[in-house]
Amino acid sequence: MKAYQTMNKEELLIVKDELQKKYQDFKAMGLKLDMSRGKPSAEQLDISMGMMDVLNSNTSLICEEGIDCRNYGNLNGIKEARELLGAISEVSPENIIIYGNSSLNIMYDTIARSMTHGVLGSTPWCKLDKIKFLCPVPGYDRHFAITEFFGIEMVNVPMTEAGPDMDIVEKLVSEDAAIKGIWCVPKYSNPQGYTYSEDTVKRFAALQPAAEDFRIYWDNAYSVHHLYQDDQDFCLEILSECEKAGNPDMVYKFTSTSKISFPGSGVAAIATSEKNVKDILKQLTLQTIGHDKVNQLRHVRYFKDLQGVHEHMMKHADSMRPKFEMVIKTMESEFSGLEIASWTSPKGGYFISFESLDGCAKEIVQRAKEAGVVLTPAGATYPYGKDPKDSNIRIAPSYPTVAELKKAMELFVICVKLVSAEHILTTK
Amino acid sequence: MKAYQTMNKEELLIVKDELQKKYQDFKAMGLKLDMSRGKPSAEQLDISMGMMDVLNSNTSLICEEGIDCRNYGNLNGIKEARELLGAISEVSPENIIIYGNSSLNIMYDTIARSMTHGVLGSTPWCKLDKIKFLCPVPGYDRHFAITEFFGIEMVNVPMTEAGPDMDIVEKLVSEDAAIKGIWCVPKYSNPQGYTYSEDTVKRFAALQPAAEDFRIYWDNAYSVHHLYQDDQDFCLEILSECEKAGNPDMVYKFTSTSKISFPGSGVAAIATSEKNVKDILKQLTLQTIGHDKVNQLRHVRYFKDLQGVHEHMMKHADSMRPKFEMVIKTMESEFSGLEIASWTSPKGGYFISFESLDGCAKEIVQRAKEAGVVLTPAGATYPYGKDPKDSNIRIAPSYPTVAELKKAMELFVICVKLVSAEHILTTK
Numbered sequence: 090m091k092a093y094q095t096m097n098k099e100e101l102l103i104v105k106d107e108l109q110k111k112y113q114d115f116k117a118m119g120l121k122l123d124m125s126r127g128k129p130s131a132e133q134l135d136i137s138m139g140m141m142d143v144l145n146s147n148t149s150l151i152c153e154e155g156i157d158c159r160n161y162g163n164l165n166g167i168k169e170a171r172e173l174l175g176a177i178s179e180v181s182p183e184n185i186i187i188y189g190n191s192s193l194n195i196m197y198d199t200i201a202r203s204m205t206h207g208v209l210g211s212t213p214w215c216k217l218d219k220i221k222f223l224c225p226v227p228g229y230d231r232h233f234a235i236t237e238f239f240g241i242e243m244v245n246v247p248m249t250e251a252g253p254d255m256d257i258v259e260k261l262v263s264e265d266a267a268i269k270g271i272w273c274v275p276k277y278s279n280p281q282g283y284t285y286s287e288d289t290v291k292r293f294a295a296l297q298p299a300a301e302d303f304r305i306y307w308d309n310a311y312s313v314h315h316l317y318q319d320d321q322d323f324c325l326e327i328l329s330e331c332e333k334a335g336n337p338d339m340v341y342k343f344t345s346t347s348k349i350s351f352p353g354s355g356v357a358a359i360a361t362s363e364k365n366v367k368d369i370l371k372q373l374t375l376q377t378i379g380h381d382k383v384n385q386l387r388h389v390r391y392f393k394d395l396q397g398v399h400e401h402m403m404k405h406a407d408s409m410r411p412k413f414e415m416v417i418k419t420m421e422s423e424f425s426g427l428e429i430a431s432w433t434s435p436k437g438g439y440f441i442s443f444e445s446l447d448g449c450a451k452e453i454v455q456r457a458k459e460a461g462v463v464l465t466p467a468g469a470t471y472p473y474g475k476d477p478k479d480s481n482i483r484i485a486p487s488y489p490t491v492a493e494l495k496k497a498m499e500l501f502v503i504c505v506k507l508v509s510a511e512h513i514l515t516t517k
Numbered sequence: 518m519k520a521y522q523t524m525n526k527e528e529l530l531i532v533k534d535e536l537q538k539k540y541q542d543f544k545a546m547g548l549k550l551d552m553s554r555g556k557p558s559a560e561q562l563d564i565s566m567g568m569m570d571v572l573n574s575n576t577s578l579i580c581e582e583g584i585d586c587r588n589y590g591n592l593n594g595i596k597e598a599r600e601l602l603g604a605i606s607e608v609s610p611e612n613i614i615i616y617g618n619s620s621l622n623i624m625y626d627t628i629a630r631s632m633t634h635g636v637l638g639s640t641p642w643c644k645l646d647k648i649k650f651l652c653p654v655p656g657y658d659r660h661f662a663i664t665e666f667f668g669i670e671m672v673n674v675p676m677t678e679a680g681p682d683m684d685i686v687e688k689l690v691s692e693d694a695a696i697k698g699i700w701c702v703p704k705y706s707n708p709q710g711y712t713y714s715e716d717t718v719k720r721f722a723a724l725q726p727a728a729e730d731f732r733i734y735w736d737n738a739y740s741v742h743h744l745y746q747d748d749q750d751f752c753l754e755i756l757s758e759c760e761k762a763g764n765p766d767m768v769y770k771f772t773s774t775s776k777i778s779f780p781g782s783g784v785a786a787i788a789t790s791e792k793n794v795k796d797i798l799k800q801l802t803l804q805t806i807g808h809d810k811v812n813q814l815r816h817v818r819y820f821k822d823l824q825g826v827h828e829h830m831m832k833h834a835d836s837m838r839p840k841f842e843m844v845i846k847t848m849e850s851e852f853s854g855l856e857i858a859s860w861t862s863p864k865g866g867y868f869i870s871f872e873s874l875d876g877c878a879k880e881i882v883q884r885a886k887e888a889g890v891v892l893t894p895a896g897a898t899y900p901y902g903k904d905p906k907d908s909n910i911r912i913a914p915s916y917p918t919v920a921e922l923k924k925a926m927e928l929f930v931i932c933v934k935l936v937s938a939e940h941i942l943t944t945k
């Protein structure tokens with residue numbers, strides 16, 4: 090294929106006309122597909138239905154410590170759940186607090202608590218003039234939404250294939266005491282599917298922050314969410330690295346089973362140093378008497394252990410893999426040589442990051458929407474919804490069926506080509 | 518029986534010696550009973566075990582609106598759960614947001630949000646010099662613990678059998694703009710089991726607060742928790758009263774199924790005006806993607822409707838009634854004429870409020886503890902743990918079996934008499 094940029098105006102107009110016809114045909118089909126969020130498909134949800142059978146009215150709901158899971162108590166979660174979530178998080182159960190169903194809720198609460206009560210005795214953030222967070226970009230919109238809500242200034246840090254640009258992170262964190270945190274999705278990152286390199290994790294652990302209450306917000310959302318049995322990313326465990334580096338309290342690691350069992354009906358946890366755990370529990374004991382222990386028990390009885398989780402996740406992989414492969418294959422065959430697009434090829438997680446020509450992302454998403462395919466809004470992967478180059482689009486292949494996704498990708502390809510051709514034409 | 522106060526020193530010393538012997542006998546028994554919290558008993562938990570059977574791997578987890586409860590979404594809860602919790606709260610589903618498992622968590626979050634973001638656009642409380650809450654006393658220690666944690670100054674307001682002293686409430690609320698809320702347990706109050714009178718509720722609804730962001734925190738924890746089928750308290754519905762009085766946004770009403778189904782694995786909700794609902798959802802959408810819809814569905818499929826809840830609660834009543842009656846009968850027969858104690862006789866809820874002679878509550882609780890019966894700490898029913906008269910003890914009869922409770926009450930009676938006799942002796 091000839092690169093669009095090298096075509097002359099007449100060639101491009103022909104391309105554009107053809108694309109426009111195809112686009113109109115698609116519009117006429119009245120598609121209605123949602124690829125906006127990282128939602129598991131119905132097929133994936135079916136994988137976990139066995140979980141609905143592990144507890145019934147004849148089951149003992151007494152956990153290993155002899156506590157009746159039906160009653161109040163166990164603020165930090167039942168022991169076997171802390172063991173299971175500890176194994177998923179690669180930390181020991183002492184470092185785990187089990188919460189409710191949502192790791193996002195834990196992140197929100199962690200920041201809310203820092204605002205009103207500070208971190209390990211430091212000044213509450215609401216008493217300070219300015220608080221800043223580093224935001225590797227492109228990144229996860231719901232992270233950015235929390236910090237924006239609390240009036241925290243967000244500072245973009247470019248992502249590389251090895252993680253955030255650590256030269257920048259080190260410099261900013263060590264120089265500016267207003268920087269209190271950084272949002273990280275270290276494994277199969279949202280939206281790229283990148284995994285932080287060993288060097289990146291070690292540099293994170295060795296940070297020398299100007300602020301004593303600086304914390305790394307390590308959202309380990311996709312720790313066991315591989316696409317392949319024999320080709321998986323590995324990410325160094327951050328808590329132990331921080332401890333080795335003399336910064337034991339510097340990280341909050343978040344996880345949940347939302348994309349392992351059921352989104353919304355899973356179990357979420359924070360993993361952090363025992364000192365932080367103690368600090369958090371002092372607040373948590375005022376916020377609740379305890380989280381849903383029956384659901385914790387349900388998860389442990391169903392998955393049994395980390396091996397059980399891994400086997401379960403391979404069933405998810407079998408459902409997800411064809412979708413990821415189809416999206417990537419489609420883009421390879423449709424875009425190669427045109428020089429109008431690039432994209433990532435993750436080995437896990439929920440997303441593919443797509444880069445259009447500068448200034449085209451918003452229009453591509455808009456065209457797709459008008460023809461019935463909802464993508465994540467362009468800009469969403471940047472703080473304040475502002476993608477400075479207007480080029481990044483997050484592709485979420487999980488929710489539609491393969492057949493639906495195929496149709497959606499056909500349309501996406503047309504939209505990308507059409508908008509790119511139009512864009513280049515304006516400069517000719 | 519002769520009143521202790523009217524006995525001479527010799528008579529009292531004889532009484533005291535007898536009691537001391539009995540107390541030592543009890544100590545030797547090595548009892549180990551916990552009456553400290555309002556925890557349902559194992560027998561009560563068994564009542565709800567059928568709930569574990571309503572969902573299984575062959576059940577459809579699609580709710581009435583056609584939404585798959587296993588997946589993300591439905592921030593305010595599934596429709597049928599809003600209907601059920603709405604019926605329990607006596608409001609329409611539009612006024613309901615379903616949360617996770619804990620109404621305490623909702624109250625905490627409501628105050629945390631007011632601290633950082635204010636109420637319906639008002640100044641965030643953390644930006645103000647002083648915030649105060651009115652606390653009807655004796656009251657619920659976990660309420661007081663939340664306000665204390667946020668540095669909110671608590672102002673005691675005496676309780677009457679008809680609810681808080683409304684002359685005081687009206688005066689303070691209308692004069693002091695620093696007063697932003699009042700903690701209420703309007704039905705079968707904690708710890709007295711009082712229910713606010715029609716007049717009290719109407720006066721609440723007609724309050725003219727100096728602060729535009731003043732809210733009534735209406736913890737409707739025991740709305741359907743009656744002891745009797747045919748002798749129940751009734752409490753006027755506060756949302757509609759507030760609306761009638763021209764104060765539609767002035768109340769947050771909290772409820773949960775913690776003491777209907779399983780504590781910790783229930784469903785909690787806030788009921789408030791549609792304007793407040795909208796305001797809250799703006800924040801909630803950043804805090805979580807949604808709460809546990811599978812558990813919402815489990816509750817609705819099990820209880821079906823309000824009638825189902827009422828029938829279920831009568832089974833709880835059958836378990837609780839003998840305990841309450843035994844405690845009250847024991848106190849009547851043991852204390853009448855002695856003039857050393859008074860107590861409430863609730864028709865629902867989880868507690869009985871006990872008043873000793875001034876200056877005796879701490880010592881009574883301590884003696885009981887030393888002989889193996891843990892009561893709610895004296896002082897806990899007052900802000901900052903400070904009962905100015907040191908006379909109130911909250912009795913929680915639900916958790917032990919009737920036989921255990923009988924033993925515990927025997928000990929309690931001895932402790933009350935013994936400490937009272939000793940106390941009077943110091944004045945003779």
